[in-house]
Amino acid sequence: MSDRKEKVATVRRVLANEIAQAIRLRVYRPGEWLRQIDLEERFQAKRFDVRSALEELAVRKTIEHVPNRGYRVAEIDLKTYEEIRATRMILETASAAAIVTNIDDEAIARLEELARAFSHAVREGTRVDQSEVNRAFHQIMYSFCGNAVLEETIWALRDRSRGSRVTVWASHESLLRSDREHYEMMEALRVRDAGHLAAVIARHLTRVGQEERG
Amino acid sequence: MSDRKEKVATVRRVLANEIAQAIRLRVYRPGEWLRQIDLEERFQAKRFDVRSALEELAVRKTIEHVPNRGYRVAEIDLKTYEEIRATRMILETASAAAIVTNIDDEAIARLEELARAFSHAVREGTRVDQSEVNRAFHQIMYSFCGNAVLEETIWALRDRSRGSRVTVWASHESLLRSDREHYEMMEALRVRDAGHLAAVIARHLTRVGQEERG
DNA sequence: TGCAACTTAATTGGCGCCAATATAATCGCC
DNA sequence: GGCGATTATATTGGCGCCAATTAAGTTGCA
Numbered sequence: 001m002s003d004r005k006e007k008v009a010t011v012r013r014v015l016a017n018e019i020a021q022a023i024r025l026r027v028y029r030p031g032e033w034l035r036q037i038d039l040e041e042r043f044q045a046k047r048f049d050v051r052s053a054l055e056e057l058a059v060r061k062t063i064e065h066v067p068n069r070g071y072r073v074a075e076i077d078l079k080t081y082e083e084i085r086a087t088r089m090i091l092e093t094a095s096a097a098a099i100v101t102n103i104d105d106e107a108i109a110r111l112e113e114l115a116r117a118f119s120h121a122v123r124e125g126t127r128v129d130q131s132e133v134n135r136a137f138h139q140i141m142y143s144f145c146g147n148a149v150l151e152e153t154i155w156a157l158r159d160r161s162r163g164s165r166v167t168v169w170a171s172h173e174s175l176l177r178s179d180r181e182h183y184e185m186m187e188a189l190r191v192r193d194a195g196h197l198a199a200v201i202a203r204h205l206t207r208v209g210q211e212e213r214g
Numbered sequence: 215m216s217d218r219k220e221k222v223a224t225v226r227r228v229l230a231n232e233i234a235q236a237i238r239l240r241v242y243r244p245g246e247w248l249r250q251i252d253l254e255e256r257f258q259a260k261r262f263d264v265r266s267a268l269e270e271l272a273v274r275k276t277i278e279h280v281p282n283r284g285y286r287v288a289e290i291d292l293k294t295y296e297e298i299r300a301t302r303m304i305l306e307t308a309s310a311a312a313i314v315t316n317i318d319d320e321a322i323a324r325l326e327e328l329a330r331a332f333s334h335a336v337r338e339g340t341r342v343d344q345s346e347v348n349r350a351f352h353q354i355m356y357s358f359c360g361n362a363v364l365e366e367t368i369w370a371l372r373d374r375s376r377g378s379r380v381t382v383w384a385s386h387e388s389l390l391r392s393d394r395e396h397y398e399m400m401e402a403l404r405v406r407d408a409g410h411l412a413a414v415i416a417r418h419l420t421r422v423g424q425e426e427r428g
Numbered sequence: 429t430g431c432a433a434c435t436t437a438a439t440t441g442g443c444g445c446c447a448a449t450a451t452a453a454t455c456g457c458c
Numbered sequence: 459g460g461c462g463a464t465t466a467t468a469t470t471g472g473c474g475c476c477a478a479t480t481a482a483g484t485t486g487c488a
Contacts, residue, residue: 059273068469068470083363282439284439
């Protein structure tokens with residue numbers, strides 16, 4: 001409508017997101033150094049833009065900056081991981097109420113699709129496939145919390161916890177449980193049961209944290 | 215202890231914090247343009263560092279970047295302000311429980327001091343004095359939530375909401391209420407009443423939001 | 429006098445060069 | 459042959475220049 005808040009997609013912003021995606025896709029793994037020359041070639045970008053993008057990601061804590069050494073994919077320690085998990089727990093369970101009131105049937109249908117896609121990925125997909133489908137599912141769900149800032153904050157935290165060396169789904173059993181929980185979440189959404197939705201989300205996050213230690 | 219996670223204070227990071235502080239102190243007001251040449255002189259920094267610092271603040275959403283126009287102090291709209299408030303509400307009330315269990319007498323004594331300093335600032339200080347003392351009070355309190363990530367997240371949101379054009383304490387009456395609430399929070403801390411602490415925090419945030427509209 | 433086109437001034441931002449630094453390789457000594 | 463010192467190589471990062479862009483100022487015309 002108005003030209004007020006037009007989001008300007010600068011080169012560095014786009015590049016930062018591309019690199020962030022590559023990190024999610026495990027092209028670059030936690031602890032790995034991101035050499036500027038490689039990035040220049042891979043993304044066909046100028047050196048300056050690469051540096052800007054890396055700086056942006058460092059501010060977002062996706063990567064870590066070591067002066068005169070460069071940038072590497074953040075490798076978060078267990079303590080920080082637990083802290084992120086706890087903070088996510090607070091925000092994600094709190095958003096359940098708003099999601100339940102705002103969600104519509106069309107969105108639930110899209111979630112249904114993604115839940116099935118996840119079931120499929122569990123059987124024949126790669127870890128990355130599973131992770132991306134799972135991401136898409138939650139992206140739709142949280143987009144209905146009706147609070148852009150809350151949404152951003154949740155995703156900032158989720159992206160940060162990617163830096164964990166431990167795999168998110170440690171066992172195949174936990175993958176199957178995540179799978180079932182997607183359907184359980186949708187059931188809670190259909191009957192507009194905020195408490196139930198929050199409970200499923202909490203259970204999911206708790207489980208992930210516990211498997212780590214065990 | 216270990217040299218592992220040594221926080222490196224680069225020039226740009228220090229400068230970014232200095233500029234952020236200047237914004238908090240209302241040296242630069244919401245909507246105002248930050249000219250790079252001015253910043254160079256004021257902070258005795260090289261142009262490149264100024265630009266890096268501005269980029270960092272833009273990523274942190276403290277300022278806003280308009281290509282070929284420059285950077286200006288973010289001027290958040292009412293909707294975003296409300297969203298930040300709602301998110302803060304979630305996080306800050308949720309941290310009450312941990313604060314209550316972790317706080318010690320020495321910290322409460324320091325809070326007592328700051329609460330008195332605030333009372334004093336209400337009577338004879340400037341808006342900025344009041345704001346900074348208030349900030350110090352909450353900084354100590356939230357530092358006892360035992361979760362560095364949660365703490366960071368809370369402060370990121372608080373700093374973002376500074377960009378609001380509306381004054382935080384609209385009336386003198388609301389200032390007095392904030393003043394009283396500091397003592398009420400300490401009382402809750404002394405008797406280890408998490409519920410009460412959360413309630414005071416919630417009341418404070420709700421009130422601030424309501425005065426805006428009214 | 430008001431408005432539009434043009435000129436001038438101020439400001440931002442892309443970019444490449446090279447010095448500073450870290451890492452790897454080589455060499456020499458024990 | 460192992461290990462420390464030294465040289466060579468690779469990589470990062472500070473910085474200044476100038477083109478591109480925008481804003482301000484000025485002139486001319488209706």
